Amino acid sequence: MATFELEPQVQDDRRGVSFSLARPHGFVKCVIAVKALQEYFWLEPNADDGRILKAFRNGYGRIRAIAERKVLAHPTTHLELTAEDFARP
Structure with a gap:
C-alpha cells in the first residue's frame, strides 16, 4: 500500500521539493525542481x-x-515540474 507525505519535503539529493496534489480519485505525487x-x-x-x-x-x-x-492535460500519478513549466509564452 503506497503512502504519500502531505507535507512538502526537500528531496535527499536537494534537487527538488516533493509534495502531493489531492485529486478526486487519489493523490498525485509531485516534484518541483x-x-x-x-x-x-x-x-x-x-x-x-x-x-x-x-x-x-x-x-x-x-x-x-x-x-x-x-495533470488535467495529461493524467498521471507522478508529476515533475521544471523551470520551463513556469515560463510565460
Missing part, C-alpha cells in the same frame, strides 16, 4: 532546506495551479 524555485520564486542559490521550503510555500498557489493544469 529547486532550479524552478530559484528562477521563478526568488530562492537564492545554496539555500538551506528551511529557505527552500519557505520559497515553495510562498509560491504554492502558483505551483499548485500549474501542477493541476498539467
